[in-house]
Amino acid sequence: MNQVYRIHALSDALFKRPSATRIHFTAVGHSLGAGLAHYILLRVKQVTRVVGFDPSPVNGSALIPLDERPAVLAQRPQAIDGYSQAAIFMLFEKGEVISRFAPCQSGPVWGSEGGPVVRCESVDFSRGSMFRQHNMARLACKLFLAAGGDAMEAAARSHESTMADR
Secondary structure, three states: OHHHHHHHHHHHHHOOOOOOOOOOEEEEEEOHHHHHHHHHHHHOOOEEEEEEEOOOOOOOHHHOOHHHHHHHHHHOOOEOOOHHHEOEEEEEEOOOHHHHHOOOOOEEOOHHHOOOEEEEEEEOOOOOOOOOOOOHHHHHHHHHHHOOOHHHHHHHHHHHHHHHHO
16 A cells, blocks of 8 residues: 555646645455455545455454554545445345345444445346356456456457458
8 A cells, every 4th residue: 555655646746746645545356355355445544435246244343442443443434425426335246145034224323323335336237147147357357247248249349350351
C-alpha cells in the first residue's frame, strides 16, 4: 500500500495536481478469501471496500474485541453512498454449498452494535451439485456473459472472418 501511495504522490507532483489523488483499496476474495477480505477491511484502515464471491461465514468479525469495535467503527465507512453501496458486497451463487448452510446476512457486521454494512446478493446461473456451484471460474464466466459477453463473441467472429480473408 505504501508503494501505491508513493507512486500516486509522484504522479501528483509530476502532473502538478492541486490536491492529492484519493486512493481507495478494495479487498477481493472467493470463499474463505472473501472471509479474509472482510477481516482485512476490519483491521486495515486503508481498505475501504470488500467484494466477495460465495463468501465463507469465517470472516474474523467476532475476533474483534468489544472494546476495539468503537475504534474500528470510527475509522471505517459504515456504508459508501448509503446501503446500496455497502462497504462489504458479497455475491453468491444461489444453491451453492456455503449459502445453503451459512447464508450471507445483509446489514451491519455486528448487528445492532453497528459496523460496516454488508450487502448480500445472489445470482442463479448454474445448476448441478451444490459443490459444483461453489466454483469461482464458473461464476466469473457466467457473470461475464451476463454483463454482455456476447460483444466478445462478436469480436471473436470478426477476428475469425478477418483471418479467413487472409
